[in-house]
Amino acid sequence: MEKRKLSFWQIWNMSFGFLGIQMGFALQNANASRILQIFGADVHELSWFWIIAPLMGLIVQPIIGHYSDKTWGKFGRRKPYFLVGAILASIGLILMPQADLFIAFLPALWVGAGMLMIMDASFNVAMEPFRALVGDNLRTDQRTLGFSVQTALIGFGAVVGSWLPYALTNWFGVSNETSSGVVPQNLIWSFVIGAAILIISILVTIFTTKEYSPEELASFDQDSDAISTDEEENSSLMDIFDDFKKMPTTMRQLSWVQFFSWFGLFGMWVFATPAIAQHIYGLPFTDSSSKTYQNAGDWVGILFGIYNLVSALYAFALPYIAKKIGRKRTHSVSLIIGGLGLLSIYIMPNENWLIVSMIGVGIAWASILAMPYAILAGSISAKKMGVYMGIFNFFIVIPQIINALIGGPLVKYAYNNQAIFALLISGISFLIAAALVYKVKDVDDVVKTN
Numbered sequence: 001m002e003k004r005k006l007s008f009w010q011i012w013n014m015s016f017g018f019l020g021i022q023m024g025f026a027l028q029n030a031n032a033s034r035i036l037q038i039f040g041a042d043v044h045e046l047s048w049f050w051i052i053a054p055l056m057g058l059i060v061q062p063i064i065g066h067y068s069d070k071t072w073g074k075f076g077r078r079k080p081y082f083l084v085g086a087i088l089a090s091i092g093l094i095l096m097p098q099a100d101l102f103i104a105f106l107p108a109l110w111v112g113a114g115m116l117m118i119m120d121a122s123f124n125v126a127m128e129p130f131r132a133l134v135g136d137n138l139r140t141d142q143r144t145l146g147f148s149v150q151t152a153l154i155g156f157g158a159v160v161g162s163w164l165p166y167a168l169t170n171w172f173g174v175s176n177e178t179s180s181g182v183v184p185q186n187l188i189w190s191f192v193i194g195a196a197i198l199i200i201s202i203l204v205t206i207f208t209t210k211e212y213s214p215e216e217l218a219s220f221d222q223d224s225d226a227i228s229t230d231e232e233e234n235s236s237l238m239d240i241f242d243d244f245k246k247m248p249t250t251m252r253q254l255s256w257v258q259f260f261s262w263f264g265l266f267g268m269w270v271f272a273t274p275a276i277a278q279h280i281y282g283l284p285f286t287d288s289s290s291k292t293y294q295n296a297g298d299w300v301g302i303l304f305g306i307y308n309l310v311s312a313l314y315a316f317a318l319p320y321i322a323k324k325i326g327r328k329r330t331h332s333v334s335l336i337i338g339g340l341g342l343l344s345i346y347i348m349p350n351e352n353w354l355i356v357s358m359i360g361v362g363i364a365w366a367s368i369l370a371m372p373y374a375i376l377a378g379s380i381s382a383k384k385m386g387v388y389m390g391i392f393n394f395f396i397v398i399p400q401i402i403n404a405l406i407g408g409p410l411v412k413y414a415y416n417n418q419a420i421f422a423l424l425i426s427g428i429s430f431l432i433a434a435a436l437v438y439k440v441k442d443v444d445d446v447v448k449t450n
Contacts, residue, residue, distance in 0.1 A: 003139045003212070008149070013208040014137060015150040017082055019157035020194075020201030021127055024093055024119065026161030026308065027194045029269045030301040032116060034294075035097055035183055039109040043274045043419060044412035047404045049113050050270050054400035056120040058393070060128075068129045076211045078129035078136070085126025086202040090195035092119030097183040097191050108181060126202065128393065135377045136212060144322055144374045148315045151369040155312025155362075160197070162305030164190040166298040176294045184294060247391060253440040254372050255395040257433050261335065261368050263399035264429035267407060267422045268342065268361070273300045275419035280351050299351055303358045310362025311369070318370055331371035332437040338364020339430030345423050364430055375442045 006014070033046050041049060068078050095101075096115035100108040134146040168174040168186040178184040277283045277296040314334075322330045341360020348354050376392060407422060415421040 003137070005139060006137065006142065008145075010209075011138070011142070011146050011149050012153070014133060014205060015130065015146070015153050016208075017086070017126070017202040017205035018130055018150050019153045020086065020198035021089075021123055021130070022154040022157035022308075023161035023194050023201075024089055024198050025123060026158035026304060027093065027164070027191055028096075028116070028119060030162050030273075030304045031165065031187055031190075031297065032096075033270060033273050034297040035187065036109065036112055036116075037274075038178060038183055039099065039112050039181060040107075041109060043271075043417060044408040046274070047266075047270050047407035047411075049116065050266070051401055051404035052113060052117040052120055054266070054397035054404065056117060056124055058397040058401070060121050060124040064125050064128045068132060072214055078133045078211065079206050079209075081129040082126050082202050082206060085122045085124070086198050087122075089119050089122035089126065090198050092116070092122060093191045093195040093198070097188045100181060100183070124393075130205075131373060133209075133211070134373075136217065137209075143377050144319045144327070144370070147370040147373045147377075148318045148366075151315035151318070151366050152312045154369055155308045155310075155315060155366065157197075157201075158308030159305040159312065161190075161194055162301045162303075162308060164193060164301075166302050169298065176298060177291060178294060186298075248376075250441050251376060251392060254376060254392075256436045257331075257440065258372060258392075258395035259399045260429045260433035260436065261364075262396045263403050264339075264342070264426035264433070265365075265368070266400040266403040267426040267429070270403075270407060271411065271419040271422040272304070273297050275345075275423050276300055276303075276351070276354070278418065279346070279420040280348070280354070296351075303354055306355055307358040307362035307365055310359050311366035314363050314366040315370060318366060322371070322374075327371050327375055327442050328437050328440055331367045331375075332434045334363050334367035334371075335430050335434035335437070338362075338367075339427045339434065342423055342427030342430060345427075346420060375440065 032050070036046060036049050037043070064081055068081050071077050071080065073080070092115045096112055096119065099111035099115060102108070102111045130150070134143065134150060138146040165176065165186045168189055169176040174186045174189055176184045176186045273296065276299070277293055281292055281296045283290070283293055283296065318330065325333075337360045339360075341357045341364070344357045344360070345354060348357060372392075410425075411417060411419050411422055
């Protein structure tokens with residue numbers, strides 16, 4: 001038996017929930033550092049608060065992958081995790097910028113950090129099964145398209161999330177001014193709107209997408225005899241460690257590419273706002289409450305939206321480029337362009353020129369979200385799709401944890417509180433990842449030759 005070929009719109013609906021997930025992620029990525037600074041965090045402490053995000057991914061995704069592989073019920077295999085994750089993430093989105101409401105019980109900074117933890121854990125609960133669903137439902141010849149559509153929706157969602165605070169202020173008159181310890185209204189309303197869209201988009205996927213039954217998936221899997229029914233029934237959560245040891249060669253090779261890609265991304269997300277406020281707007285590193293700093297933060301949201309918009313558009317071209325020159329070369333070239341984009345921030349004369357830098361970052365981001373997963377999916381069994389997608393997340397979160405631990409001290413002691421140098425290190429990391437792509441074995445890559 002062979003999996004049915006899905007139409008473009010069926011693939012679109014299957015991944016539509018990612019629009020809401022990434023809208024929430026974008027609001028967090030562009031604004032969490034600013035919110036934490038408003039609540040009292042110093043610049044060099046930001047990466048320590050952000051460590052919550054990768055830690056949640058490290059813990060949650062393999063567990064969710066394992067259990068979603070084993071979940072079969074009237075609500076489906078992956079769908080229950082989408083919904084629960086979306087509800088919990090929405091709660092975190094609504095409460096994080098309003099952490100000062102709990103100041104009678106706990107410091108707002110710690111409540112905000114706690115809401116950041118809830119958001120990240122919940123995003124991971126919802127996100128990992130989406131990755132596995134593409135592997136479950138799509139044939140080999142549609143996987144690159146599937147992950148590219150997913151990347152496009154991630155991009156569109158991130159554009160809306162990144163631009164929302166700026167749009168609310170400049171188009172609808174919602175104030176972005178703040179007093180000490182209080183998050184401006186444009187951020188509060190942006191997070192509430194993001195929570196609503198997250199729930200709606202997840203429901204679109206749940207109501208429009210059919211999952212294959214266990215029997216159907218077993219019939220599709222070329223390695224279906226490798227694991228007996230008894231082994232499946234007796235498998236436990238501890239088998240994750242055994243699966244880790246037995247991971248495919250392709251996954252091991254991709255792990256180094258992922259390490260340097262996500263080390264660079266984390267540095268950009270954490271330090272972009274203070275870096276641009278200092279290096280482009282000329283503000284001191286201690287300034288986080290002024291009108292100029294809030295304008296800089298809103299502009300960073302615009303820049304993040306631009307790289308996500310570029311990512312969404314470039315994602316549609318990825319299947320055609322990969323068919324011409326191969327997945328590995330496509331990913332390597334994309335990472336080089338992104339690395340040069342980050343390095344160029346240092347020489348840009350004003351904030352408008354940073355748009356050029358973000359175009360490069362957007363090209364790399366699209367490839368990071370699509371190519372590694374397309375390469376990986378062909379090397380693993382359908383029976384293990386969920387758990388291996390979760391284990392693959394180790395190589396996303398571990399570099400972020402390392403960056404979180406060392407990034408702040410480097411900014412304070414090595415860079416003399418000049419956060420721009422954290423962005424330069426991110427650019428160099430992208431270039432290293434681009435070089436390592438060529439060591440990866442792509443099992444089912446097909447390059448069109450004339």
